Amino acid sequence: MRWGFRIAVRIPSLKGRGKGWVMRRAGLDAPSDAISTNDRQGLWSAQTRAPTPAPSLSGRGVTWRYGLLALAAATALPAHAQSNADLEAKLAQLSQRADRLKDLDAIENLQAAYGYYFDKALWGEVADLFTTAGSFEYGQRGVYIGKAHIRRALLLLGPEGQAKGWLNEHMQLQPIITVAPDGRSAKARWRGMVQIARPNQNGQWGEGTYENDYVKEGGVWKIAKLHFYVTGFTDYDLGWTKSAIPAEGPSAVIPPDRPPTEIYRAYPGVYIPPFDYVHPVTGKPIPVTPPADSVLGRK
Amino acid sequence: MLKQGSAPRVKASLSAAILLGLLSATPGMAAPTHGSSLDARIDALSSEVDRLEGARAIRKLQRAFGYYMDRGLWDEAADLFADAGSIEIGMDGVYVGKPRIRDYLQRLGGGRPGLMWGQLNEWLQLQPVVNLSADGTSAKARWRDLTMFGQFQKSAAWRGGIYENGYVNEGGVWKIASLHLYVNFVAPFEQGWARLKPADADWRSDVAKAFPPDRPPTMAYRTFPDPQLVPFHYPNPVTGKRFTGTRP
Numbered sequence: 001m002r003w004g005f006r007i008a009v010r011i012p013s014l015k016g017r018g019k020g021w022v023m024r025r026a027g028l029d030a031p032s033d034a035i036s037t038n039d040r041q042g043l044w045s046a047q048t049r050a051p052t053p054a055p056s057l058s059g060r061g062v063t064w065r066y067g068l069l070a071l072a073a074a075t076a077l078p079a080h081a082q083s084n085a086d087l088e089a090k091l092a093q094l095s096q097r098a099d100r101l102k103d104l105d106a107i108e109n110l111q112a113a114y115g116y117y118f119d120k121a122l123w124g125e126v127a128d129l130f131t132t133a134g135s136f137e138y139g140q141r142g143v144y145i146g147k148a149h150i151r152r153a154l155l156l157l158g159p160e161g162q163a164k165g166w167l168n169e170h171m172q173l174q175p176i177i178t179v180a181p182d183g184r185s186a187k188a189r190w191r192g193m194v195q196i197a198r199p200n201q202n203g204q205w206g207e208g209t210y211e212n213d214y215v216k217e218g219g220v221w222k223i224a225k226l227h228f229y230v231t232g233f234t235d236y237d238l239g240w241t242k243s244a245i246p247a248e249g250p251s252a253v254i255p256p257d258r259p260p261t262e263i264y265r266a267y268p269g270v271y272i273p274p275f276d277y278v279h280p281v282t283g284k285p286i287p288v289t290p291p292a293d294s295v296l297g298r299k
Numbered sequence: 300m301l302k303q304g305s306a307p308r309v310k311a312s313l314s315a316a317i318l319l320g321l322l323s324a325t326p327g328m329a330a331p332t333h334g335s336s337l338d339a340r341i342d343a344l345s346s347e348v349d350r351l352e353g354a355r356a357i358r359k360l361q362r363a364f365g366y367y368m369d370r371g372l373w374d375e376a377a378d379l380f381a382d383a384g385s386i387e388i389g390m391d392g393v394y395v396g397k398p399r400i401r402d403y404l405q406r407l408g409g410g411r412p413g414l415m416w417g418q419l420n421e422w423l424q425l426q427p428v429v430n431l432s433a434d435g436t437s438a439k440a441r442w443r444d445l446t447m448f449g450q451f452q453k454s455a456a457w458r459g460g461i462y463e464n465g466y467v468n469e470g471g472v473w474k475i476a477s478l479h480l481y482v483n484f485v486a487p488f489e490q491g492w493a494r495l496k497p498a499d500a501d502w503r504s505d506v507a508k509a510f511p512p513d514r515p516p517t518m519a520y521r522t523f524p525d526p527q528l529v530p531f532h533y534p535n536p537v538t539g540k541r542f543t544g545t546r547p
Contacts, residue, residue: 084337091340098347105354105429110536112428116441116461120528128538162526167484167492169459171443172426195459195492197523203493222537236491 096183103179106221107186107214114223115172123160127151131215131222139208139230139247139266142256149257156251158198165199172210178277185224186214187276192228203236204245209273232267244268263296346435354429356473357438357466364475365424368404371413377401381467381474389482390503390519392512399513406506417451424462430533437476438466439532444480455488461529484523498522 110129117125127147130136136150137143144153158166174191194206213225235243247266250256264271275286292299360379367376377400380386386400387393394403409415426443444460465477486492498521520527534541 087337091337091344095340095344098344098351101351102347105351109428109430112426113533113536115426116428116531122542125535125542128535162528164526165524167523171445197493201493203491220537236493
């Protein structure tokens, strides 16, 4: 007779092992049908279900199961204490992994919320998403530190609130989120597509990459560092074969607290924003050599 | 509360394991004091996993809607809704129930199942903010709409908008309870959004005029270049305060 349970949790396959799935056995081995049958839309869709490993004497669950029976047969109290301690430890591990998944969802919501506030120039709401010492860097405009400075810097991108004829769409797409093992900080790369309109001006398309830091303070995820690397902006009518709008430099009116952390030119320049994460298959850091640029004097 | 996972079974099996271990050795011994606390922790963890699964299922559901719309699979799109589900796009008003939703979508898409030759109808579903209710049986999500409309050698247009949708878990299956797309602009590819004129006073689609909805629009607003702010179903995720539109 086999009895027991299995809990499986899906985590992003940043280490590239398996197919984006990690199965962990909790406690005893279980018949394969112990996996949720209620799976029409959940984690257990047919195409992503991990193959059920055949019960094997080498598996930890099996060893543990016979171990439990043997101990239980010999002396009840130690066996019971042992089983509880073991279960407690496994439960704590599972609980921690569920917490990391919750962190991913919270950070995804946070950055998407940033985008929706940004679209509508709700600069107060945007600034409030940052930590007290949080920093904001957009293209080559330099670094602004702290909520008050960030809110003021955002005025460089348009007046606060809604105004007729202003379009400021900043899409937050394609996240790669990595939460630190202790669950207190995280990093993420995002893609930003941009649609711009200003009264009586041509429209613009823009595109760039975010490399952001997050911290959890008092159980709440906040933006610790937001860095939008501008890939390029282009005039809507001309398109990117004919138009390449240079990235704005630091403002003299609302100067940044620090100069740009990295000097680069937007499209047609080809700059590679550094990757916060290791290569998901090889597990190695991704070396980035900034391209040579005769104007910037970079060899 | 509706369970999505196998929580009851897990709980039962674990209790059985602990009991068996105990009873097989020393009949009559006092019941373990840790059992109930373990059970409670497993219940809590199981409920957390249910919510994580729910948040993923809702993303999958909404993305599936987009892929069906892309290819004119109106039946499949309508089948993603709850029986009492509703859809509302722009100023077209609210269509209630699967048959009405299906007919409305088909009319919007050209009046036949599937697309016609040369038709482009890409409904991108982007940037979700997903929040489940406290009991985990319903949810709300905000999404960004980016759509490419076109007919080869005739027309091409971009649409931008915001969805504020409701979802419900019925019998362990997440379904769309209400889909509300607030249209910000539909701009011709050639002229783009920057040259759009203010919307007409009545900017319903021709479909809505010929095929009236079950209810009028839930909120009046105008498209770009007029300002438009779609209400947020969630408070600011850091301050926890709702945006009221008035800030110092």
